[in-house]
Amino acid sequence: MLAKSLAFVGLVLLTLPAFADGGAAPLNCAQLMAWISGGVSGPQLDHLLREKGIAFLVQESPKDNTAKILQAAGADAKLIGTLGAARASVVSANGSRDANCPSRLARAAQLVNQKSFPQAEEILRALLSEAPRDATLHFALGYLRQQQQDWDQAFDEYSVSKEIAPESSEVHSRLAYVFYHLDDGDNAIAEARTALSIDPQNAEAYRHLGLGLYANAQYKAALHAFHESLQRDPENADDYYDMGIAAHDMGDPSAAVQAYRQAIHLNAHFWEARSNLALVLHDLGRLEEAVAEYREAKRLAPRESGVRNNLGNTYYDKGDYDAAISEFRELFRMNPEWQRGHDYLAKAFMAKKDYPSAIQELKLAILQNPLGAIEHRVLGQALLLAKQPGDALRELRIAVQLDPDAALAHRFLGTALFETQDPESAAVEFRQALRLDPSADNHFYLAACLMSLGHDQEALAELQIASTMNPKQALYRARMDELQKVLQSGDSR
Numbered sequence: 001m002l003a004k005s006l007a008f009v010g011l012v013l014l015t016l017p018a019f020a021d022g023g024a025a026p027l028n029c030a031q032l033m034a035w036i037s038g039g040v041s042g043p044q045l046d047h048l049l050r051e052k053g054i055a056f057l058v059q060e061s062p063k064d065n066t067a068k069i070l071q072a073a074g075a076d077a078k079l080i081g082t083l084g085a086a087r088a089s090v091v092s093a094n095g096s097r098d099a100n101c102p103s104r105l106a107r108a109a110q111l112v113n114q115k116s117f118p119q120a121e122e123i124l125r126a127l128l129s130e131a132p133r134d135a136t137l138h139f140a141l142g143y144l145r146q147q148q149q150d151w152d153q154a155f156d157e158y159s160v161s162k163e164i165a166p167e168s169s170e171v172h173s174r175l176a177y178v179f180y181h182l183d184d185g186d187n188a189i190a191e192a193r194t195a196l197s198i199d200p201q202n203a204e205a206y207r208h209l210g211l212g213l214y215a216n217a218q219y220k221a222a223l224h225a226f227h228e229s230l231q232r233d234p235e236n237a238d239d240y241y242d243m244g245i246a247a248h249d250m251g252d253p254s255a256a257v258q259a260y261r262q263a264i265h266l267n268a269h270f271w272e273a274r275s276n277l278a279l280v281l282h283d284l285g286r287l288e289e290a291v292a293e294y295r296e297a298k299r300l301a302p303r304e305s306g307v308r309n310n311l312g313n314t315y316y317d318k319g320d321y322d323a324a325i326s327e328f329r330e331l332f333r334m335n336p337e338w339q340r341g342h343d344y345l346a347k348a349f350m351a352k353k354d355y356p357s358a359i360q361e362l363k364l365a366i367l368q369n370p371l372g373a374i375e376h377r378v379l380g381q382a383l384l385l386a387k388q389p390g391d392a393l394r395e396l397r398i399a400v401q402l403d404p405d406a407a408l409a410h411r412f413l414g415t416a417l418f419e420t421q422d423p424e425s426a427a428v429e430f431r432q433a434l435r436l437d438p439s440a441d442n443h444f445y446l447a448a449c450l451m452s453l454g455h456d457q458e459a460l461a462e463l464q465i466a467s468t469m470n471p472k473q474a475l476y477r478a479r480m481d482e483l484q485k486v487l488q489s490g491d492s493r
Contacts, residue, residue, distance in 0.1 A: 026055040029066065029101035033073060034136035037109040037120070038143040040170060042076040043233040044204055049082050051201075056101075066101055073109030102127075108140070117144050135165035142174060151181050169199035176208035180215055188212030203232035207239055214242070219250035237267035244273065248280055256280045271300035275307050278314070287318040305335045313344050316351075324348040339368050343375060346382065355386040373403035380412055389419040400429075407437035411445055423452050440469035444476055456487055 027035075027049065035045055056066075067080050104123055111120035121144045128137050142157030155178045161171045172195035179188035192209035195202055210225030226243045230236060244259035260277035263270050278293035294311035301307060308331040315324035328345040331338060342365035349358035362379040369375055377399035383392035396413040403409060414429030430446040447462035463480040470476060 026053040029056040031136050033105045033109050034140045036073045037112050037140040042079050046079050046082045069101055069106050074113035117147050135161045154178050169195040169202045173205040173208050180211040185212045185215030203229045214246050219246045222246045235266055237263040237270055241273050253280050271297040282314050290314050305338045309341045316344050316348050321348040321351045355382055358382045373399050377409045389416050392416045407433045440466040
């Protein structure tokens with residue numbers, strides 16, 4: 001259909017008798033190219049063309065083929081098809097229809113499509129120096145700054161575009177997106193609603209409304225906005241991705257899984273959706289499925305450290321310690337400055353009883369996070385297992401100092417004190433652990449310490465509590481029976 005509709009020679013007038021322009025000025029080729037450069041979606045451009053009509057002719061000569069130029073800039077087949085049926089409805093001042101697609105702007109659009117943003121920006125800035133009041137050029141430059149994560153300058157460019165063309169639904173929608181990334185949900189919602197008041201069919205504006213509502217933790221309203229966006233652009237994988245995030249955060253993992261799978265169905269290369277799907281599957285305990293999704297995300301985005309980190313964590317939780325170690329080692333070879341993962345790699349080494357390697361990784365974790373109470377505590381545990389109680393004592397004291405309400409840190413500090421022949425101080429730490437976490441284990445550890453101090457009656461009481469709390473733990477019952485026999489025999493301890 002596409003090839004046939006373009007099989008004309010020379011200069012062709014595109015017509016679309018069924019579409020009216022609704023009173024709005026039709027688009028010329030430069031405006032359309034600027035919208036494409038600015039990342040306006042194919043369905044939205046198709047909607048704009050149907051609503052406004054066009055004011056240019058399409059060159060079909062081998063040297064100057066407008067359709068091919070637009071395709072190189074990123075126009076999809078549906079948009080080209082719509083152009084093939086559009087009415088060229090405006091006559092320029094000299095009485096001829098505009099057939100001009102500016103070559104420099106076309107080149108900028110091609111560079112944007114190739115994600116060569118700095119080169120495209122250089123062209124757009126030169127064009128703006130010649131036409132500083134061109135709203136669509138400011139819009140396109142705002143998009144380039146957005147793509148380079150320069151949200152402040154993106155805001156400035158979109159704001160200039162809005163000042164010049166306040167009736168543009170597109171620019172209000174983009175400002176909503178910038179406000180969302182600046183953590184300003186209220187203004188994101190306000191700009192998106194303004195965009196929708198101008199063009200109620202703007203699918204992107206509904207999506208950005210959803211993001212603003214999500215930022216304000218209005219999850220149900222956000223999901224409704226995403227659904228409205230999909231009504232207008234049913235094949236938008238980003239909408240399903242956003243729905244997955246909102247559903248997960250509102251506590252509906254099943255809906256999140258369904259949304260992420262739909263996003264992947266629409267865009268098989270959507271590695272972020274696969275990674276998020278894997279995260280939800282991990283939380284649901286479906287570790288095999290999570291591994292499969294992380295592996296596919298890694299294949300699609302081999303340089304993404306976060307994917308490899310999460311895959312390593314999942315291997316660890318799955319009990320596949322060798323795979324976890326291999327994944328983390330690959331991660332750190334690829335990105336030596338990566339700030340996470342050393343703790344999980346250390347735990348994998350500890351599970352394999354490779355305590356020296358675990359200690360080395362934990363020391364790296366502490367270098368990256370010197371105030372990490374958990375890192376100091378786990379290093380203390382590893383040092384205890386490596387029979388280095390003195391070094392363990394130092395780390396565990398730091399852990400307790402950093403987080404005095406951590407029961408585990410007090411318990412292991414008590415263990416280190418006990419092993420360094422300070423049972424009185426150990427008992428104090430075991431009591432603190434028990435106060436913070438009245439678990440069977442903590443009753444048992446305190447009992448063991450009290451027995452070493454000769455406080456057998458107190459120890460027996462603690463063992464009775466531990467055994468009652470966890471009757472399946474044979475060790476508690478065995479130690480209690482032993483101590484009762486000692487007390488009954490009258491032996492002094």
